[in-house]
Amino acid sequence: MRELEAHHLAEEIEDGVQLTLLGRLLYERYQSFASVADEVRRHAHLLSELPADAPITPDLLNKSDIVLPERHAPNRPVQRVTELVEGAEQVVALAPVALPAYVELFYEQIVDENLTAEFVFEPPVIEYLGTDYGEMLEEAAATGRFTATITDAELPFGLVVSEGERTGVAVIVYAEGGELRGIISNETPEALDWGREVYGYYRSDATRPDESN
Structure with missing residues (x-):
């Protein structure tokens, strides 16, 4: 948690912890990248022919x-x-x-x-x-x-x-x-x-x- 706070990615709130705006944007970008990576792997057999x-x-x-x-x-x-x-x-x-x-x-x-x-x-x-x-x-x-x-x-x-x-x-x-x-x-x-x-x-x-x- 300290490392996330140090990079302004998360912050403590009354109910626990939440992502900062920076943290949310980076997380959404990571999710998008992970989704693309999964699709590329799923198609690897055919993509390797191209x-x-x-x-x-x-x-x-x-x-x-x-x-x-x-x-x-x-x-x-x-x-x-x-x-x-x-x-x-x-x-x-x-x-x-x-x-x-x-x-x-x-x-x-x-x-x-x-x-x-x-x-x-x-x-x-x-x-x-x-x-x-x-x-x-x-x-x-x-x-x-x-x-x-x-x-x-x-x-x-x-x-x-x-x-x-x-x-x-x-x-x-x-x-x-x-x-x-x-x-x-x-x-x-x-x-x-x-x-x-x-x-x-x-x-x-x-x-x-x-x-x-």
């Missing part, structure tokens, strides 16, 4: 769900993204990898369910889609509800930001070789704002395929 400069913040991590593939259910992360997309009216996304399950999901939602979707792709991904899914890509583009752009940046993770009946964010984490490691899913307003900002950052320098030559 580059050091990946734009992850506590706004994404706080109150999020972590979905990992399991031996008996390797598609659990894909199912969570499917739920997010199927309940959406509009989606924006970053795509460093093209998983067949996601290609088919977005094709069906754009063509059959009137989903509006805008993507930022890395060049190898759009080349792969054009080669292996060319007809589906053209059919989706013909609806006027699908926009593809290309970035020269290396996308640190996949990202889906959905709005509509189902609103939320999913960060899709891949290993260096493209293997799906899991997703971080969050539907809080803070996470949604984070997702919009991150997507906007990469979209700002992206170009349409017919403009990139």
Whole structure:
């Protein structure tokens, strides 16, 4: 107690001891830091797969769900993204990898369910889609509800930001070789704002395929 008093962190009152204003502010800051540290530790398995400069913040991590593939259910992360997309009216996304399950999901939602979707792709991904899914890509583009752009940046993770009946964010984490490691899913307003900002950052320098030559 003497040490707390010496640093003006606490004071004795008639009923016992209370924090000073300085003490209360420092305690609240400590609680905030401890909460962030707990969230970072909870996500350590997936965060360790991302580059050091990946734009992850506590706004994404706080109150999020972590979905990992399991031996008996390797598609659990894909199912969570499917739920997010199927309940959406509009989606924006970053795509460093093209998983067949996601290609088919977005094709069906754009063509059959009137989903509006805008993507930022890395060049190898759009080349792969054009080669292996060319007809589906053209059919989706013909609806006027699908926009593809290309970035020269290396996308640190996949990202889906959905709005509509189902609103939320999913960060899709891949290993260096493209293997799906899991997703971080969050539907809080803070996470949604984070997702919009991150997507906007990469979209700002992206170009349409017919403009990139």
